[in-house]
Amino acid sequence: MTPRRSGVSWTQTFLHVQGRGAATCHTYPDRTPILELSAGASVVKLVLPATRINDALRVFARELAEQAATFAREVERMHHRQNTHNTMRGENVA
Structure with a gap:
């Protein structure tokens, strides 16, 4: 996936996984899921709007x-x- 530049600010985040990393999907009955990626002390969470897909x-x-x-x-x-x-x-x- 290549970032799409549209005149707004954007960032790149690198999560260097060395050894044991983890990927967890947290699901909830009334809101969108949260995808969590972690390695060492670093965590990246992928979050969507809470209720509107x-x-x-x-x-x-x-x-x-x-x-x-x-x-x-x-x-x-x-x-x-x-x-x-x-x-x-x-x-x-x-």
Whole structure:
């Protein structure tokens, strides 16, 4: 996802996950969910308007899910490649 610049201020935040990170979706009966990503002492929360969901937000949520799935597949692919390479070199695979 590339930030769309439209003449308003914007920011980029990097959450460096080294070791154990966490992703948690908090759901509520009467408000939108909150997606929380954490690593170490840092936390990023993705928050939507509390009670109003329009089609653009629904499309965004679907795109987020699809890109997260792509991210997971790439991490799995690289992990498998690393383990295969280490096994061929006779190294311990953890």
